[in-house]
Structures are given as C-alpha cells and as structure tokens.
Amino acid sequence: MSQKELKVSALENGTVLDHIPAENVYKALEILDLKDIESQITIGINLVSKQHGKKGIIKIADKFFEDDELNKLSLIAPDATVNVIRDFKVVEKKKLEIPKEIRGIGRCMNPKCVTNHQPIETRFSTAKKGDKISLLCHFCEKTTDSKGLF
Amino acid sequence: MKKSLISIRDFTKEEILHILETAKEFEQNPVQDFLTGKVIASLFFEPSTRTRLSFETAVNRLGARVIGFSDASNTSQSKGETLKDTIKMVNNYVDMIIMRHPLEGSSRYASEVADVPVVNAGDGANQHPSQTLLDLYSILQTQGTLDGLTINMVGDLKYGRTTHSLLQAMSHFKTKFVFTAPDELKMPKEYKEFLDSKGIEYIETASLEEHLNNCDILYMTRVQQERFTDPIEYERVKDCYSLDAEMLANVKDNMKILHPLPRVNEISQDVDETPYAYYFKQAENGLYVRMAIISYLLGHRPLR
Ligand SMILES: [Zn+2]
Numbered sequence: 001m002s003q004k005e006l007k008v009s010a011l012e013n014g015t016v017l018d019h020i021p022a023e024n025v026y027k028a029l030e031i032l033d034l035k036d037i038e039s040q041i042t043i044g045i046n047l048v049s050k051q052h053g054k055k056g057i058i059k060i061a062d063k064f065f066e067d068d069e070l071n072k073l074s075l076i077a078p079d080a081t082v083n084v085i086r087d088f089k090v091v092e093k094k095k096l097e098i099p100k101e102i103r104g105i106g107r108c109m110n111p112k113c114v115t116n117h118q119p120i121e122t123r124f125s126t127a128k129k130g131d132k133i134s135l136l137c138h139f140c141e142k143t144t145d146s147k148g149l150f
Numbered sequence: 151m152k153k154s155l156i157s158i159r160d161f162t163k164e165e166i167l168h169i170l171e172t173a174k175e176f177e178q179n180p181v182q183d184f185l186t187g188k189v190i191a192s193l194f195f196e197p198s199t200r201t202r203l204s205f206e207t208a209v210n211r212l213g214a215r216v217i218g219f220s221d222a223s224n225t226s227q228s229k230g231e232t233l234k235d236t237i238k239m240v241n242n243y244v245d246m247i248i249m250r251h252p253l254e255g256s257s258r259y260a261s262e263v264a265d266v267p268v269v270n271a272g273d274g275a276n277q278h279p280s281q282t283l284l285d286l287y288s289i290l291q292t293q294g295t296l297d298g299l300t301i302n303m304v305g306d307l308k309y310g311r312t313t314h315s316l317l318q319a320m321s322h323f324k325t326k327f328v329f330t331a332p333d334e335l336k337m338p339k340e341y342k343e344f345l346d347s348k349g350i351e352y353i354e355t356a357s358l359e360e361h362l363n364n365c366d367i368l369y370m371t372r373v374q375q376e377r378f379t380d381p382i383e384y385e386r387v388k389d390c391y392s393l394d395a396e397m398l399a400n401v402k403d404n405m406k407i408l409h410p411l412p413r414v415n416e417i418s419q420d421v422d423e424t425p426y427a428y429y430f431k432q433a434e435n436g437l438y439v440r441m442a443i444i445s446y447l448l449g450h451r452p453l454r
Pocket of ligand 1: 108109110114115137139141255
C-alpha cells in the first residue's frame with residue numbers, strides 16, 4: 001500500500017489526529033490511553049508534511065474524545081489538528097488548546113520532588129513562553145519543560 | 151476554611167504584614183497560653199534541631215502540647231508506610247501539623263491530605279516560609295520599614311532557598327537587590343525573570359566589597375554541602391566569601407547583617423561585636439514569628 005493510499009484510507013466514523021510530530025506518535029497513544037482499546041486504530045509515521053517535515057497521523061475508528069482529553073496532546077503536539085468523522089465526512093475540525101492545568105500525565109523533572117517518591121498523581125500548571133510550554137509543578141514549585149515531561 | 155502555610159506565596163502582602171504585627175505583640179508579651187488543651191504535631195522526617203526547638207518552644211509558650219518525632223529513622227515511614235498514611239493517622243490526634251521533610255513538595259501534599267492546618271518547616275531545597283517571615287520581621291525591626299530598601303544577598307544564591315523565598319516576599323515592597331555570588335552560584339534565571347516581570351531592579355556582582363557600603367541589609371548565606379551533587383564544585387566555592395570587622399569600616403550606619411545560621415567561615419567571629427551583627431537576634435525573632443503563624447492559622451489572631 002502506498003503512503004498516499006494509507007493517508008486517504010477511509011474512516012466511516014471516528015477521530016483523525018493529524019500533524020503529530022512523527023517522534024511523538026507513541027506518546028500520543030499513551031496520553032490518550034489508546035493502548036488497550038478494542039477499536040481499529042491506523043497509525044502513520046514519517047509521512048511527509050508540507051509544513052512540518054515528517055509527521056504522524058492516528059485514526060481511531062468509532063471513538064470520539066472530550067476536548068479535555070485531546071488538549072493534553074498539546075504538550076507534545078501543539079500543532080496537531082483533530083478531525084471528527086461521521087459517515088465518511090469531516091463534520092468538525094479543531095485545533096488543540098493548552099490546558100491551564102494538567103493532572104496525572106508525565107513526571108516532574110525534579111528528582112527530589114515528592115511525586116517521584118510517593119504514589120501521587122502529578123499536577124502541573126502550564127505557561128507558554130514563546131513556542132515552548134513550561135510546566136510548574138504544583139508540589140515542588142519547580143519548572144519542567146514539556147520535552148522533559150515524558 | 152482551613153489555612154496552611156506551605157510557601158511564602160500562600161500569604162498575601164496583607165497577611166505577611168499581619169503576621170509581622172502579631173509577632174511584635176508576642177515579642178512584647180511572650181507568655182500567652184490561649185492554646186491550652188490543643189495538641190500540635192511536630193513531624194521532623196529529617197533532623198533540624200534549630201528549627202524544631204524554635205517551633206516547639208512557640209507551641210509551648212502558647213500553652214499547647216507537642217507530639218511527634220525528631221528523626222524519621224524509627225518511625226513507620228522507615229518501614230515503608232506512605233507519607234499519606236502517616237499524615238492521615240496523625241491528623242486524627244492533633245489540631246495542627248508542623249512538618250519538615252527532605253522531599254520537595256511533601257508539605258503541600260500533606261496539606262491536601264490533612265484536615266488540620268499544616269505548617270511547612272522546610273521541604274528539601276524548596277520552601278521554608280517561617281524563615282522568610284522571621285527574615286522580614288528582622289528587616290522591619292532594624293529598618294523601621296520594608297519599603298525602598300537595598301538588600302545585598304551574598305553566597306549561595308543558586309541553591310539557597312532562603313534567598314529565593316525572601317526575594318519573592320520582598321517583591322511586595324519597593325526593594326532593590328544586589329546579588330553577590332561566584333559564577334557557579336549565581337541567582338537562577340527564573341528568579342531574575344520574576345523580578346523583571348515585576349519591574350524590580352537588581353545588580354549582580356562577584357565582589358563582596360563592591361556593594362557593601364551602599365546596602366541596608368547584608369543577607370549572608372552558607373554554602374551548603376548537601377545541596378551539591380558535584381563535590382569538586384563544592385570545594386571550589388565553599389569559602390568564596392568571608393566577612394570580617396575591618397571590611398565594615400565604611401558601611402551605612404543603619405546596615406544590619408542577617409544570616410539564617412548556622413554560619414561556618416562566611417562571617418568571622420569579630421563581626422559579632424560590631425553594631426551591624428543582627429543574626430543572633432534574628433534567630434530569636436523566629437520564636438515570635440512562629441507563635442504568630444500558629445496563632446493566625448488556628449484562628450486566634452484573625453485578619454481584621
Ligand atoms: Zn515536582
């Protein structure tokens with residue numbers, strides 16, 4: 001199957017996540033908790049994108065997400081687009097927004113942070129600095145950049 | 151609603167000034183036992199005799215009783231109990247928890263697990279807000295104001311949490327800062343950006359002499375070995391500054407030297423006899439400030 005065919009392979013109902021940096025596709029699956037679901041998932045990695053060099057794409061059949069869930073992806077794929085497909089048609093197209101606070105994903109970069117030693121859900125508030133997102137740990141008050149989070 | 155003190159940022163300017171005002175009341179009248187019948191936990195998961203004695207004296211002066219431990223090695227934590235379970239258990243017995251813990255963020259977490267107020271007595275290199283408040287109290291006491299002062303911070307400005315918290319607290323007032331540190335121990339970028347965002351001036355230097363004669367407060371710190379991961383770096387900077395009485399010939403009359411103690415070689419003994427030394431009184435002030443914090447959090451000295 002050619003790359004072209006894969007990209008256009010039709011989805012009847014579901015969600016297409018496009019423009020994910022190629023290297024972050026597996027992290028995206030993890031963040032969206034897609035590892036153990038039953039639905040059919042099609043993944044493309046290292047596809048050629050006009051704007052971003054190599055990109056990744058994830059298509060999930062019969063699955064629709066809450067915005068809060070999707071917005072967690074903004075940390076690793078700030079330029080990702082979300083296409084909601086119903087009856088083979090794109091019924092909604094949206095961009096991700098950076099959530100003010102994220103909980104339960106990623107690790108604090110501070111090795112002495114209590115969240116790295118006790119069973120505690122991580123919690124960060126986000127701040128955008130230029131094109132970088134920095135995360136302030138709710139507990140140890142140290143800043144982690146989103147690259148160091150995973 | 152329950153209020154804890156975990157980070158100096160938890161207190162507004164108004165609350166900070168209220169604590170300092172209340173501390174003054176306790177300094178004038180240190181025996182007020184209105185907490186009779188209360189029990190307060192003092193949980194020191196890492197030893198710190200100085201801070202623990204100051205807190206426990208404050209509790210006793212207010213008439214409450216203390217339970218707790220001064221070292222975690224014989225507690226159920228050392229047998230693998232989670233911090234959450236320890237706090238939940240202690241929470242059932244007491245009206246307040248004062249805790250010190252080597253992990254950063256541990257006190258914030260405890261305050262979310264507990265129903266009673268939690269006072270952070272130091273969480274690793276992160277925060278130690280009662281130290282910051284006693285620093286502010288000492289500055290106010292010696293200068294008569296917190297506004298428009300020049301504060302020269304000296305020594306380990308990279309790892310020294312007392313300087314970071316003091317900087318955050320003083321940002322409420324029109325302070326000018328001098329940061330005196332060797333290259334390896336300069337004030338981290340995030341704190342300088344914080345000052346920039348508030349429009350607060352600062353100067354950086356590696357020379358202790360350079361701005362010694364134009365500051366109101368000389369805030370000396372010890373270079374703490376335990377904060378270093380690289381022993382060679384520590385050896386290189388451990389004795390970077392040493393203040394002696396001779397160097398103080400031309401300082402401002404109102405200038406006072408503060409130090410969170412214990413000191414090692416950064417202030418020589420002959421400075422103690424000069425009118426500029428204030429670090430022993432500063433340590434004593436910790437008692438009144440801690441009495442004020444405990445009273446306020448237990449609702450006995452509310453903001454009006
Ligand atoms: Zn943290």
